[in-house]
Amino acid sequence: MRTYKIYPVLIASALVVSSCKLSRPVPQTPVQTPETFIGHKDSTGIGDIPWKTFFTDQNLVAVIDTAIQNNLDLKMAVQRIEMAQSNVLFAKGALLPVVDVEISGGGRKFGDYTMDGVGNYDTNFSPNLDDNRKLPAPFLPDYFAGLRSSWEVDIWGKLKTQRKAAFTRFLASEKARQAITTSLVANVASLYFELINLDTELNIIKKNINLQKTAVETIGVQKEAGRANELAVRQFKAQLLNTQSLEIDVNQRIIAAENQLNLLLGRFPQKITRSTVVQQSFPQQVQAGIPTQMLRNRPDVKQAELEMLANYEDQHAARLAFMPSLNITAMLGFNAFKSSLIFNPGSIAYNALGGLTAPLLNRKALKAGQKRAEAASLESLYNYNKSILTGFQEVSTSLNRIENSRKITEFKREEVAVLQQAVTTSRDLFVTGYATYLEIITAQKSVLEAELTLANVQTDQYLALIELYRSVGGGWK
Missing domain, CATH: 1.20.1600.10 (Outer membrane efflux proteins (OEP))
Structure with a gap:
């Protein structure tokens, strides 16, 4: 079991090491100018x-x-x-989090012989669900109204x-x-x-x-x-x-x-x-x-x-750009599968996710x-x-x-x-x-x-x- 846990650490280390192998900037040496113009000392x-x-x-x-x-x-x-x-x-705006207002609606019909389809069908038979919590069938709507945010943390400048x-x-x-x-x-x-x-x-x-x-x-x-x-x-x-x-x-x-x-x-x-x-x-x-x-x-x-x-x-x-980048995404809003319940206090939803990514293969563009x-x-x-x-x-x-x-x-x-x-x-x-x-x-x-x-x-x-x-x-x- 310990052997499997080492792999993520090795991969993360490889990402960091590969990203840190940076070449030095090309030096800039301006031409040296004379102290005076020829024949003039004004x-x-x-x-x-x-x-x-x-x-x-x-x-x-x-x-x-x-x-x-x-x-x-x-x-x-x-x-x-x-x-x-x-x-x-x-360029200043790129340093700050991006926050978007979103109002969206959609839906999906799962196959009867899929894990989601069977799970949704079985869920509706639970005695713990009231009428508002039962899933619509066969078409499952999805409504969202709230804020979504993304932010690249400038850890390397x-x-x-x-x-x-x-x-x-x-x-x-x-x-x-x-x-x-x-x-x-x-x-x-x-x-x-x-x-x-x-x-x-x-x-x-x-x-x-x-x-x-x-x-x-x-x-x-x-x-x-x-x-x-x-x-x-x-x-x-x-x-x-x-x-x-x-x-x-x-x-x-x-x-x-x-x-x-x-x-x-x-x-x-x-x-x-x-x-x-x-x-x-x-x-x-x-x-x-x-x-x-x-x-x-x-x-x-x-x-x-x-x-x-x-x-x-x-x-x-x-x-x-070769260094790892830290990206954080977050969401806060109302999410429900029934439009009548979209602004119900129980429909409040939120999440946050942070990730460190670095280019490893095919870095030709960089x-x-x-x-x-x-x-x-x-x-x-x-x-x-x-x-x-x-x-x-x-x-x-x-x-x-x-x-x-x-x-x-x-x-x-x-x-x-x-x-x-x-x-x-x-x-x-x-x-x-x-x-x-x-x-x-x-x-x-x-x-x-x-x-x-x-x-x-x-x-x-x-x-x-x-x-x-x-x-x-x-x-x-």
């Missing part, structure tokens, strides 16, 4: 400045504010936060680990919204300055059109006086026609940029109120701060970090879940490291872009001044017969190209500053 950075303070153009501030209120990508991000919060509530993973993902979803806000602010500001640049290009082209019209009139007078030929007149007209086509092209680019900006603002195409290039000011000194500030400010880096932590918790929960969690954990680690490297690359590129565009701007200003003087000189020489009409055309073409390039380079400075602001984590505060 203690503070522009990433901490709120966007309403960083941008001084009030028209731009109004446009950004409209984008934050109406942008559809941002609204979708808010809904993703709501979904992540629902997952947290779901698996459910708490899943709750922690869900909460970490909720925090990550909030960082994702901040990352979208940062990109939105940068994109809106970039399009705004591109529109200002296009306005500048349009003014330059219109100014050159007026100058070239004057040149066409002058060359016409020269032809009538016998000092120029028809070829010269046609060359000047061709140049004027080419510049006039540039005006149409810039107008179309303005329409496209305004429509693109309106899309970010969540509205249909309309004119964008904006300032002029002369009303803009560029800071004398730009500070990127230190890498730790960037890692703290950049929402995409924080999001990647939180996703990495959540996947690590998933990996831990997948390991704990092993597959563990491998998937390990792979997801490593993927999130690599994504976190990539976000750090991307941040450093963007900051370094933007810092050098600002410095180099500033130097290019100085050279281009000098180039424009020299070419404008060259146009004046070529016209004076042409009048006195010391220069040809081709030299005037070349000078006018060169000054137009130089002025347009200068406008683009100056805009590139602002775009680089905006990109640096985004790269160091500015724009979501």
Whole structure:
């Protein structure tokens, strides 16, 4: 007899031992970051400045504010936060008992030659039964009204680990919204300055059109006086026609940029109120701060970090799934085989059952879940490291872009001044017969190209500053 009693103990021990053979979680080792950005040792950075303070153009501030209120990508991000919060509530609910209200009815007819059928038939002949306790025959009804409960007791912390993973993902979803806000602010500001640049290009082209019209009139007078030929007149007209086509092209680019900006603002195409290039000011000194500030400010880096932590918790929960689970079920209510007696005090019924179960055979599904969690954990680690490297690359590129565009701007200003003087000189020489009409055309073409390039380079400075602001984590505060 003692031999038979040992078997359940051995089986239970096998369940526990087999479940406790858990592999260790895959370690996560983030990349080590430098203490400073190359060539810069600023203690503070522009990433901490709120966007309403960083941008001084009030028209731009109004446009950004409209984008934050109406942008559809941002609204979708808010809904993703709501979904992540629902997952947290779901994970919290898994820690608590489930209690259901149940009202059910059914019945069964047992065979006459079955143990239940014979037992029920024989029971009705007992002298101890009154009429209410006699079993209906041949169909035996069963009515229940009450509560049923089930509860998985979190003895190993698996459910708490899943709750922690869900909460970490909720925090990550909030960082994702901040990352979208940062990109939105940068994109809106970039399009705004591109529109200002296009306005500048349009003014330059219109100014050159007026100058070239004057040149066409002058060359016409020269032809009538016998000092120029028809070829010269046609060359000047061709140049004027080419510049006039540039005006149409810039107008179309303005329409496209305004429509693109309106899309970010969540509205249909309309004119964008904006300032002029002369009303803009560029800071004398730009500070990127230190890498730790960037890692703290950049929402995409924080999001990647939180996703990495959540996947690590998933990996831990997948390991704990191999451990035995304690499940408790209970019932309390009224149970009777006659509907008229369902709420009789004698119909009160209750039970409780607890059981410890553990996976023993065919654990492929659990092993597959563990491998998937390990792979997801490593993927999130690599994504976190990539976000750090991307941040450093963007900051370094933007810092050098600002410095180099500033130097290019100085050279281009000098180039424009020299070419404008060259146009004046070529016209004076042409009048006195010391220069040809081709030299005037070349000078006018060169000054137009130089002025347009200068406008683009100056805009590139602002775009680089905006990109640096985004790269160091500015724009979501």
